[in-house]
């Protein structure tokens with residue numbers, strides 16, 4: 323598991339509706355989130371969502387799940403058909419069903435076209451806001467008119483009247499909240515439909531929402547990002563409960579093999595993100611289960627206990643020799659310990675065993691091949707990393723190591739182009755242009771390399787950098 327070295331910018335279309343959340347804000351350049359790349363977790367999340375996407379009529383190539391390195395509970399849709407899931411949500415979910423329910427709800431937002439409509443709603447809100455301000459000059463008069471209407475309907479018959487009474491901001495807020503409530507309930511209904519269509523229960527989703535709703539009562543001071551983006555009034559929960567219980571699959575359990583993968587995923591996340599006390603509390607040494615050992619090996623490596631980590635990784639590999647991620651862990655431990663040459667064999671094995679969704683492991687293997695500083699591995703590094711960048715253009719690390727491999731090979735045009743691509747996907751457009759210009763000068767006009775450099779040179783981001 324690796325935290326992406328650069329932060330990618332998320333285009334929060336309809337952010338008011340779907341992501342009040344706000345991934346930590348950068349200075350003045352929009353929200354940024356820390357993206358985590360991990361072959362095992364990405365594959366599991368794809369396996370969780372594939373049937374749901376199919377039931378929703380969403381092409382699985384179109385929608386993507388992105389893992390955010392944040393231990394608070396959150397999931398939201400942004401930047402087109404992208405579902406962002408915090409590591410915290412995965413750790414909190416005790417069963418696959420709990421997180422599949424949350425993902426089904428987010429899928430409901432995509433299927434319902436809430437993103438596109440959210441944008442329109444924002445535009446409408448802006449118009450309302452201006453209208454409110456224009457009207458404020460005559461507010462006293464208009465307000466008197468509105469108040470003169472009888473019993474309780476005051477100002478509620480049109481948003482304009484609310485604006486006059488309460489001020490434009492309040493009107494905008496109310497309009498958006500009403501809108502959001504509708505969207506949330508629609509997404510809940512769709513989620514239940516998708517879960518039923520895939521013979522799964524909505525119980526986990528209901529339990530998760532219930533937990534959030536009751537926690538709010540006690541934790542008045544804690545603002546949970548998920549609750550900000552997904553308000554949970556009683557009415558919403560009771561509607562969901564009713565729909566969920568009507569399903570013949572309400573008591574259906576997750577398949578044991580899926581639960582086992584889920585347990586390993588949680589152990590991995592806790593091993594990689596928890597502090598020493600959390601790891602020993604959740605996975606005491608007396609616990610000899612596979613997930614507990616997995617978490618401890620990862621934590622041992624993080625906290626500098628290299629020999630224990632290596633011995634533990636070997637024991638994991640011995641327990642499940644066909645588990646690609648145990649081989650990957652062994653390779654990663656060796657690579658991080660500066661033993662790149664030794665990391666190559668276990669990482670090759672991990673790539674071969676993973677079969678699909680192995681791109682993050684390829685990047686690790688490419689890294690090891692480059693870091694070995696052995697010229698005999700340069701061609702393999704280029705092959706592995708070129709393959710990784712084709713499968714996943716958005717990995718700045720893969721481009722960076724590919725650039726290094728091309729430099730070793732003495733191909734400075736391709737090296738600089740790869741460096742430019744890496745900077746570009748990391749959102750560093752100015753530096754990317756500088757590198758692209760250097761690369762372009764070395765390619766013949768009209769060749770594929772020249773054209774790729776040109777794409778970067780002529781790209782202008784929608785908003786300022």
Ligand SMILES: [Zn+2]
Pocket residue numbers: 427428431505506509551552
């Ligand atoms: Zn929602």
